[in-house]
Amino acid sequence: xxxxxxxxxxxxxPEGATVAFNCTYSNSASQSFFWYRQDCRKEPKLLMSVYSSxxxxxxxxxxxxxxxxxxxxxxxxxxxxDSATYLCVVKTGGSQGNLIFGKGTKLSVKP
Amino acid sequence: NAGVTQTxxxxxxxxxxxxxxxxxxxxxHEYMYWYRQDPGMGLRLIHYSVGEGTTAKGEVPDxxxxxxxxxxxxxxxxxxxxxxxxxxxxxxxxxxxRSQETQYFGPGTRLLVL
Numbered sequence: 242x243x244x245x246x247x248x249x250x251x252x253x254x255p256e257g258a259t260v261a262f263n264c265t266y267s268n269s270a271s272q273s274f275f276w277y278r279q280d281c282r283k284e285p286k287l288l289m290s291v292y293s294s295x296x297x298x299x300x301x302x303x304x305x306x307x308x309x310x311x312x313x314x315x316x317x318x319x320x321x322x323d324s325a326t327y328l329c330v331v332k333t334g335g336s337q338g339n340l341i342f343g344k345g346t347k348l349s350v351k352p
Numbered sequence: 353n354a355g356v357t358q359t360x361x362x363x364x365x366x367x368x369x370x371x372x373x374x375x376x377x378x379x380x381h382e383y384m385y386w387y388r389q390d391p392g393m394g395l396r397l398i399h400y401s402v403g404e405g406t407t408a409k410g411e412v413p414d415x416x417x418x419x420x421x422x423x424x425x426x427x428x429x430x431x432x433x434x435x436x437x438x439x440x441x442x443x444x445x446x447x448x449x450r451s452q453e454t455q456y457f458g459p460g461t462r463l464l465v466l
Contacts, residue, residue, distance in 0.1 A: 245394075273453055284442055284457035285395070328394070332453065339385075339410065340455060344394040 244268060247329050247343040255351055258319045262346045264312040264329030273332035274305055276314050278325045279345065285328055288314075319350045354378055356458035358443050364464045365433045373428040373461050375443030383446050384426035385410075385455065386418060388439040395442065401426055402448070433465045 247264045254260050266274075274291035289296065291303040291312055302315040312329055329343035356377045365371055375384065385400040387410075397410030401420040415437060417429045426445075430437060440462050444455040 249392075275454075282460075284459050286457070287454045290453075339397055339400065342395040344392065 244341045245329055245331050245343040247327075247346045249344060249346060251347040251349055253349045253351060254319055256319055256321060258350075259315065259317050260319055260348060261316075262314045262327055262329075262348075264314075264343055266310050266312070266329075266331045266341075268331070268333045268341075269307075269310060271310075271331045271333045274303075274312050275330040275332075275340075276301075276303060276312075277328040277330055277342075279328055280325045285342075288327070316348075319348075321350050321352060324348055324350045356443055356445055356456050358441075358458035358461050360461060361459070362462045364466065365430075366466055367434060369433050370429070370431050371433065371463075372430075373441055373443075373463075375426045375428070375445075375458055376424055377426075377443075377445040377456070377458075378424060379445060379456065380423070381445035381447050381456075382423075383448060384420065385444045386416070386426065386428045387442045387444065388412065388437075389442060389460075390439050398428065398441075433463075435465045437463065438465045439463060 276288040277285040278288045279285040291305045295304045300317045304313045326345040326347045328345045331341045359374045386398040387395040389395045396412045399418040401407045404423040407418045419427045440460050443458040446455045
C-alpha cells in the first residue's frame with residue numbers, strides 16, 4: 242500500500258460547484274497533515290494545514306479522520322482560479338520527520 | 353525577501369555529464385530539502401539537511417550528492433547524469449518545530465538528460 246494515496250482525477254467541474262478530494266495514508270504514526278496546491282509548471286504551495294478538529298479557510302474546509310487514516314478537502318463555490326493540482330501531504334515522525342507527498346488530484350474548473 | 357531561489361531554471365545535459373544545482377534561501381531556515389518530481393510519481397525526497405554542515409539521505413538518493421557549506425545554500429550535484437535523472441527538481445526549506453512545519457519551495461529546475 243502506498244504511503245499517501247489520492248484519486249488522480251482529473252475532476253472537471255463547472256464554476257460554482259462544490260468538489261471534494263479524499264486522501265488516505267498508511268502510517269498510523271503520522272502526526273501532521275497538509276494540503277498543498279500546485280499550479281501547472283509551478284512549485285507546490287501550502288494551501289492549509291489539517292487539524293484533528295477540522296478547519297476552514299474561506300471556501301476551503303479540511304477534515305481529518307485519524308481512526309480511518311483519511312483526510313479530505315472540500316472546496317465550495319469553485320472559481321476558475323481554483324484550477325490546479327491538490328497535493329495531500331503527511332508528516333511522520335518528530336521535528337525531523339519528513340513530508341510524504343501524494344501524487345496529487347487535478348482539478349479543472351470550467352466556466 | 354526572495355524566499356527560495358534555484359539556479360538554473362532549465363538545463364539540458366548529455367549522459368555522463370556533471371552539474372550542480374544551487375538552492376538559496378534568505379529566510380534563515382535551518383532545514384533544507386531537495387525533491388524530484390516525475391509524472392505520475394509525486395514529489396520524492398532526494399537528500400535533506402537539518403543544519404549547516406549536515407546532510408542526510410532521503411527516499412531516492414542514488415546518483416546524487418549534496419553539500420550545505422553555508423546555512424543559506426544547499427547544493428545538489430549529479431556526478432554522471434543519466435536519462436533516468438530527467439525530472440523537475442525542487443528545493444524547499446523550513447524551520448523545525450510544530451508551528452513552523454510549512455516547507456517553502458523554490459520555483460524548480462527542469463533537467464533533461466539526453
